[in-house]
Amino acid sequence: MRTLRLLAVGWYFQFKAILRSPFEGLFQVIYPLFFATVAFLMFRAGTDQKTLLYASLGAAVMGMWSATSTTAAGAMQRERWHGTLEALVASPPHFSLILLPITLAMSTVGVYCLVATLLFGRFLFGIDLTFEHPLLFVLSIVGTVISFGALGFLFAVTFVRFRAAWALGNLFEYPVWLIGGFLVPLVLLPDWVRPISWALAPTWGMNAIRESSLGGTPLPDLAICLALGAAYLTIGILVLERVLTAARKRAALSLT
């Protein structure tokens, strides 16, 4: 119960803090709209205009990923710059229980991106939204947010030794948009790319959201999405243990 309370309070505190930041809050909601606009205009001008709803959902999840990738990759470094990393690591709870709510809060901002993009497409481009399975649609979003947060957690601990962790996080923005099948069906990509797509929770989260909206069976996709999220979390905790042990040995925790 104490662990759950820590996660919930940490998430709420971090979420409020992010919303006060013009870059991590407001900008992360606005920025994907530019890419969504380009995608809408491209699909509208293209040969198959029936794909606009497909594009709308894809662009919406693109925003969710944007809100996570860059900011989460630099999450540990941000604490280091603020001078709070040592205090957080030294506190009694395991550091993963402190870091995970941070990346989860970042991925939660993605829900704003999702809603903003869907409404943007609806009112500016007249894209009719259909939700065949409304409850499963909401569940798919929650599952996707959790798995994005878990992937962000893995990024945060993996990139901590890189001084420019944000740049690496930024680097993963376009590739995941591409190979996650957000706007491009996976069948169009080269065969060797598909196994990489399958290892990414965003691919399955996107499938679940699309299937629950357009009609289909989202639950298997959602289950795989959450399972991958759990795997990222487990790997992240193992990496974090190693990183913290090494940092303590070398007294290098606060070094930038």
Next chain:
Amino acid sequence: MTSLRIFAVGGLISFRALFHWLSPSIYIPSLIVAPLFQILLFAYIGRSAGLASDEFYVVGNAIQYAAIPCLFAMTNIVGGEKFQQTLGAILVSPAPRLPLFFGRAVPVVVNGAFVAAVALLAGTIVLGVDIPASAAPSLAVVILVAAFSCTGLGLITAALALRIRETAVLTNVLFGFLLIFTGANIPLDDLPGWMQNVSDVLPFTHAIAAARELADGASLTSVLDLIGEELLIGLVFAFLGYWLLRFFELQGRRHSTLDRS
């Protein structure tokens, strides 16, 4: 001679000092790999939407991505000095402002052109786009003019950095506008009329059109009008930016707000 020295030496030192952090660990992911993935993303969306050829997206996005180095670097010319608390020392100096600011813009133009050229080359190779080798010198000219034009817009954002705090948000938003309006990914004819009017006065629009014609085998002389328009847009933005820099500098002195970050 002093002005020339401020222009050349000052510009180079400023660029190196402000971007000492631009190490390979940042430069390669942000300015070499990211533009390639932007090209791939839009080329595949284009295939999915059945809109245009791969060449269309390679040329459009390679040139448009020069906005990142040009806008960010120019904005940091002022924003970075403010952050490091060196802006006051610079602006209190008697150095003439024209060589001071324009000298800082030259390395930015060169860097922006380099980023666009590498992206064009990489995109061409990865997607197997066929661009005649004879077009390379002409494309280099167009890319250089495009980088100059966007750096002109960057001077405006540099001026705004004297007044606003969130310059990263501003430059990213401008990047987004350029992505939509310049025809990098959507043929200009498919844009609504008002958007076409806006795109006519933005950096990159004419350069991208010229580069696409060159990639299709046109000669440099046949696109001189487009290059001229791009150059003119760059000059207008550059002098507007310079005027704004002077204006905000005077305002900053008057209200004692130069170092307010």
